[in-house]
Amino acid sequence: MKEARKYMNPYLGGVLLGLVLIVAFWVSGRGLGASGAPKSVLVAGMQVVAPEHTENTAFYKEYLAGHEHPLKSWLVFEMLGVLVGGFLSGALAGRLNFKVEKGPNVTNKVRIVFAVIGGILFGFGSQLGRGCTSGSALTGMSVLSVGGFVTMAAIFGTAFGLAYFARKLWL
Amino acid sequence: MGPLIVNEIISANTNLLIAFFIGIGFGFVLESNGFSSSRRLAGMFYGYDTTVLKVFFTAAVTASIGLLFMSLFGWIDLSFIYINPTFLWSAIGGGVVMGAGFILGGYCPGTSFCAAAIGKLDALAFIGGIFIGILIFMEGYPLWENFYKAKFMGSPLLSDWLNISRGLLAFLIALVALGMFWVGEWAEKKFAREDYEINQR
Numbered sequence: 001m002k003e004a005r006k007y008m009n010p011y012l013g014g015v016l017l018g019l020v021l022i023v024a025f026w027v028s029g030r031g032l033g034a035s036g037a038p039k040s041v042l043v044a045g046m047q048v049v050a051p052e053h054t055e056n057t058a059f060y061k062e063y064l065a066g067h068e069h070p071l072k073s074w075l076v077f078e079m080l081g082v083l084v085g086g087f088l089s090g091a092l093a094g095r096l097n098f099k100v101e102k103g104p105n106v107t108n109k110v111r112i113v114f115a116v117i118g119g120i121l122f123g124f125g126s127q128l129g130r131g132c133t134s135g136s137a138l139t140g141m142s143v144l145s146v147g148g149f150v151t152m153a154a155i156f157g158t159a160f161g162l163a164y165f166a167r168k169l170w171l
Numbered sequence: 172m173g174p175l176i177v178n179e180i181i182s183a184n185t186n187l188l189i190a191f192f193i194g195i196g197f198g199f200v201l202e203s204n205g206f207s208s209s210r211r212l213a214g215m216f217y218g219y220d221t222t223v224l225k226v227f228f229t230a231a232v233t234a235s236i237g238l239l240f241m242s243l244f245g246w247i248d249l250s251f252i253y254i255n256p257t258f259l260w261s262a263i264g265g266g267v268v269m270g271a272g273f274i275l276g277g278y279c280p281g282t283s284f285c286a287a288a289i290g291k292l293d294a295l296a297f298i299g300g301i302f303i304g305i306l307i308f309m310e311g312y313p314l315w316e317n318f319y320k321a322k323f324m325g326s327p328l329l330s331d332w333l334n335i336s337r338g339l340l341a342f343l344i345a346l347v348a349l350g351m352f353w354v355g356e357w358a359e360k361k362f363a364r365e366d367y368e369i370n371q372r
Contacts, residue, residue, distance in 0.1 A: 090288065
């Protein structure tokens with residue numbers, strides 16, 4: 001197999017990411033996000049599978065009152081783009097292959113179990129915090145919002161604080 | 172002039188189409204910088220790879236200063252930019268839960284989709300977890316609704332809080348970012364690992 005190409009210089013990458021953000025602000029008046037898309041998919045799925053449930057449950061009632069159709073959302077289209085963009089970059093750099101990425105001292109099974117646990121926590125936390133690293137922390141900081149700085153500090157502070165206890169997963 | 176959607180220069184459907192292209196740019200930049208690698212993302216918290224810090228803060232500084240200049244030139248009306256409302260307790264509580272998810276799972280939502288797009292199976296597992304986590308939040312909503320809505324503060328800007336101009340705050344953030352880049356470069360040497368190569372140009 002051909003050796004994968006090197007990653008971009010991080011400072012150049014940061015400037016480019018900042019420019020993508022600015023385009024989003026300029027065109028759509030909003031920043032980037034991620035966790036809103038799976039939520040839209042879940043709400044739409046629930047509407048199909050259990051329409052009565054969505055009509056009678058507090059969260060869905062509140063959500064649907066403020067949205068036209070859950071899938072006709074900016075973040076859903078943006079995240080479809082993320083899948084395409086990530087794939088294109090990986091394809092151009094020769095990084096497309098199926099693998100479980102993990103620290104050197106854990107088994108695939110342990111890695112997958114902790115990935116699911118991490119995903120559950122992140123999914124839950126992103127709803128509680130009204131946005132994840134993209135929507136709340138990065139975008140929030142760019143518009144100088146207090147909430148953005150608070151969420152950013154809480155995410156990174158907690159991850160640093162717990163890093164010692166999770167070291168067997170990564171080191 | 173900007174934002175185009177607010178000033179009705181483009182239609183709502185065009186906005187969605189452009190969202191797709193913005194997403195392509197977002198995903199492409201994330202992957203090109205290795206945000207599709209959980210070891211790289213986790214490396215941030217052990218100091219052996221601080222790419223996340225460098226990209227994240229360069230982006231925030233670029234965007235915040237860029238927006239100020241665009242506003243100065245009259246290209247964008249900042250009062251029409253959506254600003255996340257701040258509910259203090261849930262912002263902190265949500266962040267703490269997300270931080271725990273980050274160090275255990277090795278991804279955040281955006282990066283996990285990006286990693287799954289190039290075939291990372293651990294990212295696929297993480298995405299499965301995201302769906303479960305969001306479902307738990309939605310179904311159990313009445314249990315945490317009070318916490319979720321507590322301590323509402325409107326949509327305050329840090330610059331207003333500190334009683335300084337946006338420009339001065341953006342400048343101070345740029346200075347802090349420079350300091351952190353210095354720490355990041357130092358950490359990558361200090362905590363370098365034999366079994367891990369940062370691998371970037």
